[in-house]
Amino acid sequence: MPQACTVCSHAARRAIDTALATGYQVNRRVAAQHDLAESSVRRHAAAHLPAHLVKAAEASDVRHALDVVQQLKAINAASLAILSDARRIGDADTALKAVDRIQRQIELQAKLLGELDERPQLNVLVAPEWLQARAVLLEALGPYPEARTAVSTRLVALEAPNGHAGG
Numbered sequence: 285m286p287q288a289c290t291v292c293s294h295a296a297r298r299a300i301d302t303a304l305a306t307g308y309q310v311n312r313r314v315a316a317q318h319d320l321a322e323s324s325v326r327r328h329a330a331a332h333l334p335a336h337l338v339k340a341a342e343a344s345d346v347r348h349a350l351d352v353v354q355q356l357k358a359i360n361a362a363s364l365a366i367l368s369d370a371r372r373i374g375d376a377d378t379a380l381k382a383v384d385r386i387q388r389q390i391e392l393q394a395k396l397l398g399e400l401d402e403r404p405q406l407n408v409l410v411a412p413e414w415l416q417a418r419a420v421l422l423e424a425l426g427p428y429p430e431a432r433t434a435v436s437t438r439l440v441a442l443e444a445p446n447g448h449a450g451g
Contacts, residue, residue, distance in 0.1 A: 291328035
């Protein structure tokens with residue numbers, strides 16, 4: 285006989301379901317707050333969480349995202365109007381400020397849409413450690429000219445901007 289769900293029979297089920305549906309709290313934290321096993325909370329969320337709560341939480345997230353987009357559009361429109369007015373009356377200082385604001389809004393929009401990646405990038409091909417390892421490898425292959433040539437050719441291909449030797 286299957287075991288009854290401890291979350292379904294819990295006195296705080298409604299609060300637990302809401303916390304799980306919104307996704308703002310991890311299962312472990314919900315379990316700790318209500319003196320439940322994390323595995324019970326996980327199983328309950330997977331099998332018994334009311335679909336209407338999940339849909340409501342998703343709809344709330346969409347409404348929030350749309351609200352942010354609407355606010356961004358309103359700010360963009362106001363900034364463009366200011367830019368237009370500043371250009372019309374020849375106010376270069378205000379025009380430049382409006383252009384700067386618009387640029388920052390475009391950057392924000394790109395970040396929100398995931399189109400702007402600001403993570404630092406490291407080119408390992410110019411790192412001192414790689415250059416040293418490359419030199420040691422080619423030096424060790426000195427007694428084996430064919431192998432050295434083959435490895436050297438592959439390294440040149442690897443280090444080419446498009447990853448291919450030649451064109």
